[in-house]
Structures are given as structure tokens and as C-alpha cells.
Amino acid sequence: MSARRAGARRASRFYFWGFIGLLAGVVSAVVSFAWLGSHKPAPRLDSATLCPIDQPLAAHTILFIDTTDRLLPLHVDALRMAIVEERDALPVHGRFTLLFLAAGAPFEPEQMLSLCNPGDGRALNWLHEGQALAEKHWKKAFGAPIDAAVRRLANVPEANRSPILQGISAISRRADFSSRVGLRRLVVVSDLLQHDPGLYTHYQTGISWSAFTSGLLARQVPAILEGVSVRIEYLQRPQVTAFQGVEHVAFWRHWLRSAGADNIEINGAARSRQAGPQTLEARQHGPRAP
Numbered sequence: 001m002s003a004r005r006a007g008a009r010r011a012s013r014f015y016f017w018g019f020i021g022l023l024a025g026v027v028s029a030v031v032s033f034a035w036l037g038s039h040k041p042a043p044r045l046d047s048a049t050l051c052p053i054d055q056p057l058a059a060h061t062i063l064f065i066d067t068t069d070r071l072l073p074l075h076v077d078a079l080r081m082a083i084v085e086e087r088d089a090l091p092v093h094g095r096f097t098l099l100f101l102a103a104g105a106p107f108e109p110e111q112m113l114s115l116c117n118p119g120d121g122r123a124l125n126w127l128h129e130g131q132a133l134a135e136k137h138w139k140k141a142f143g144a145p146i147d148a149a150v151r152r153l154a155n156v157p158e159a160n161r162s163p164i165l166q167g168i169s170a171i172s173r174r175a176d177f178s179s180r181v182g183l184r185r186l187v188v189v190s191d192l193l194q195h196d197p198g199l200y201t202h203y204q205t206g207i208s209w210s211a212f213t214s215g216l217l218a219r220q221v222p223a224i225l226e227g228v229s230v231r232i233e234y235l236q237r238p239q240v241t242a243f244q245g246v247e248h249v250a251f252w253r254h255w256l257r258s259a260g261a262d263n264i265e266i267n268g269a270a271r272s273r274q275a276g277p278q279t280l281e282a283r284q285h286g287p288r289a290p
Contacts (some may be wrong), residue, residue, distance in 0.1 A: 060097065064168065068103050083098075163195075167221070232252065
């Protein structure tokens with residue numbers, strides 16, 4: 001082999017391995033950049049609530065429970081399912097607040113807990129972070145307190161009034177539920193039977209939207225729900241079927257929409273035999289033209 005051909009081969013090998021080295025360096029840099037981008041410094045957290053101190057909330061789900069009437073076993077099941085679904089759907093550092101209706105203080109729902117999700121470790125890389133440790137911390141700091149709060153609901157006393165509209169109005173004005181929060185959800189677990197003796201009640205035949213809007217209560221309970229997704233777990237009670245049904249559900253849809261609510265979801269609502277052929281909107285605006 002001539003010296004010229006040997007030199008050419010050595011040069012070829014040099015350029016080949018040089019190219020491989022350069023390619024490996026580029027790939028390593030890209031992977032490192034992606035890793036650093038996905039591992040931002042953890043925010044400072046409040047020790048009591050586990051919520052970020054130095055940044056706004058990314059999400060806040062408020063679960064509002066009407067305990068002014070006894071919760072039947074099937075109601076408790078619906079409540080537990082709603083809590084588990086909403087809790088597990090919450091992003092890391094999103095806030096979960098559990099409130100129940102306080103009949104004695106209509107505009108001051110009682111708070112059972114308000115915590116942020118610290119993350120259960122499912123998104124962690126087991127090679128460099130303790131997934132099992134994160135899951136254990138999640139159960140102790142976030143999962144267990146919520147479970148305990150649900151058990152305490154069984155001991156909340158019943159009441160002779162149900163100021164549901166007032167409670168939702170107050171919730172809509174919470175500082176930690178303002179438009180600065182990224183994703184906001186309001187979950188209401190209730191039979192939705194507003195009852196304020198002497199002021200306004202749903203315990204009557206037929207629900208008139210015009211009668212409500214012309215009364216004092218309508219002026220007391222304006223809500224601010226623009227940008228809020230609303231989920232209702234509609235608790236039907238056998239003894240009050242005459243007051244629940246199509247017209248009753250239509251009243252609440254109308255009120256929530258008038259407050260600007262988005263994506264209104266009502267679960268558990270069934271048609272009532274007592275409901276007449278006209279919906280609430282039909283009563284308000286008259287029958288549709290043929």
C-alpha cells in the first residue's frame with residue numbers, strides 16, 4: 001500500500017470519528033437543554049397549605065356541599081366520586097378547597113380544608129427522584145386530609161333553611177378564585193332547593209324566573225363566574241320530587257349563565273312527571289312561534 005493511500009485512509013477515519021463526536025455532542029446538548037427545561041426550580045410552598053408563595057395559582061377547584069338536609073347513602077357516594085375525580089384531575093400545585101353551606105351565615109360558607117396538590121410522584125423520573133417518597137407525602141399531606149373531611153360531613157347538623165344562592169355568590173368573590181387563577185372549577189353537591197322563608201323558596205309549584213329577578217334576593221346574590229367551569233351533582237330526594245325536575249334545573253342553568261359560567265355540567269338530573277310542558281325560558285318569554 002502506498003504512503004499516499006494510507007494517509008488518505010487515516011484522514012477519512014479522522015473525519016468520520018470527528019463527525020460522530022460532533023453529532024454526539026449536539027445530541028447531548030439538546031437532551032440536557034430539554035431536561036433543564038422540564039425541571040424548573042420548585043416554587044417555595046406555604047407549609048400549611050402546600051401552595052406556592054411566589055407565583056399565582058395555576059388552578060383552583062372549589063367543592064361546595066349543601067348539608068342543610070341529610071345526605072342519603074347514594075348522595076354520599078356521589079359526593080365521594082366527585083371529590084376523587086376532581087382531586088385527581090387537579091394539576092400539581094393546583095388548589096382544592098372543600099366548603100359546606102352554613103345556614104346561619106349565608107354569605108360565609110364554612111371551609112373544611114384548602115390545600116394544594118404537591119404531586120404524587122407519577123410524573124417523576126425514578127432514576128433521580130423519589131417517586132415512592134413523593135407518593136407517600138401526597139397521601140399524608142393531601143389525600144388523607146380530604147378523606148377525613150368527607151367523613152366529618154356525616155356529623156354536620158341539618159338546618160331549616162338552604163341559602164344556596166348566597167353561598168355561590170360569596171364563593172365567586174373569593175380572592176383566591178379570581179380571574180388571575182389559571183383554571184377555575186366550581187363543583188356544587190346539592191339538591192339545589194333554595195329555601196329562604198319569607199324571602200324566596202323553591203318549595204312551590206312552578207318556578208318563575210321573573211318572580212325571582214323582581215325580588216330582593218336576586219339583587220343580593222349577583223355572582224361573578226366568567227371563565228369558571230361549573231359542575232353540579234344534583235341530589236334528588238324522594239320526598240321533594242314535586243319541586244325538582246326540568247323547570248328547577250332550567251332555573252339554575254339560567255342563573256349560572258347570567259353570571260357568566262362556562263361549561264355547565266349537571267349530573268343526576270332526571271325529568272320530573274310534575275314538570276309542565278313549558279320550560280323556565282318558555283314561561284319567561286312566552287311560547288315559541290310555530
